[in-house]
Amino acid sequence: MQPIINEWQLGDRLGKALQHQQRADFSLWLAFLSPAVEEMAEFQTPVNQAAQPKHDLYQQLAVSRRRPFAYQTTDELALLQQSQAAQQGLAQLKLYSYLQEQPWVWQEDKRKLEPQVFADLDLHCRRRLAGDKMTPSVSDETALYEILEQLSATQV
Template identity: 55%
Template sequence: MQPIINEWQLDTKLNRALQNQHRADFALWLAVLSPAVNEMAAFFTPEPAQHQPQHDLYQQLSVRPNRDFAWQENDTRLMRNHSEAVLISLAQLKLEYALNPAPWVRQNNPKKIDGDVYANLDSHTRRHLNGILPSKTPVDETGLFEILQQLHEPEQVN
């Protein structure tokens, strides 16, 4: 089936479906149109201005982006501040931790998976994690043609 690219190829089917309030037909004819309408457009929208101000949502809301999960160079001072906050009160520690969260791991290794999780993975996922992908067998196009011929042959009655 050749995709319909232009609306004029539909003739008046789209308009008739809209006028007669046949919503299903209108949705069908609209779906038949190619999604690459912008490639076939006769008119183009103007290009946006080159110098538009950058809107940084973090800066507007005065929010810092989340820190990395791994240990960083200034975390020794951070942990010392947390230990001093414990001596003051539990509320002070909670406030300190909310403002400056502590690191979760010593080194950030996104490929590291817990042993229990790895044991529950299926063999397909384990192969992909280890980088052992099965080799692809060469495709024989004539085999597909033979299968299609067998499907369309009338059944022989013995």
Template identity: 45%
Template sequence: MVINEWQLHGKLNRALQSSQRADFAMYLAWLTPAVDESAEFCTPEASIEHEEQNLRLRFAVQPARPFAQTESDIELMQQHSVALQDGGLAQLKLTTYLKPPPLSQYDDKSRLADELWQSLSLHSRRRMQQSIPAKPDVNPAGLYEVLQQLHGMNAA
């Protein structure tokens, strides 16, 4: 899996210089779309939480509900069932819009449904598993040895 340009070993640059549009597009598509993982950028921590609290108070918006099922959701599901029995599908839709049901049964990232896991991109799967490939160490002395070997081969 390719995250940064250094993992392509200069192939992206060579494809650009030799006007190989198909290869350049392919290598570019392999790179991760997450800007914060790029080697060139360091995103600062933003203080969005304070602004979000002010907006919630200003517009009287309820805080976001957790995605996982809680104890109070059993009563909520009973209300949805009563709404379906009494008013039909239209009443159930209205009730779910006003009081949305939980999206997941568990509050655990590792317990995703198979359908959801299969629809994730490779980069999203890697982020969920928290596996980041190691960057190879650069040895300037090793480069000097390689240049000496190449110079010795040309002299022979």
């Protein structure tokens, strides 16, 4: 079963529950929806595939990119230089460590969470961590006119 993310996956169930004043069903369907604002149906518009200009601010401002937190093969030379600086004295070691950024972790994994934290996440957060993208269904815009006609006929 595919998780319910936004209103277009419910079809007309949410509207029928509201129309027939079924508060329990309406609350149940609302509880199924994702709390993430960017996944709401209002924000699921077609993406314009126009050619976007490429701006690289790092290059324009002559700023170097930040190094990753994980250990890399190029860090071996830096560690060798750090050990040489340590042999020259503590002041030299401190100066070198201020000038060269050191790796913080051996392997960088952005999706790594402790099991207790992962167990507390709701299904929508777990789905976003897994990288599952939602697929919008094809909707019929003319169906809205028919629904409005039915509603106006019941009110008269």
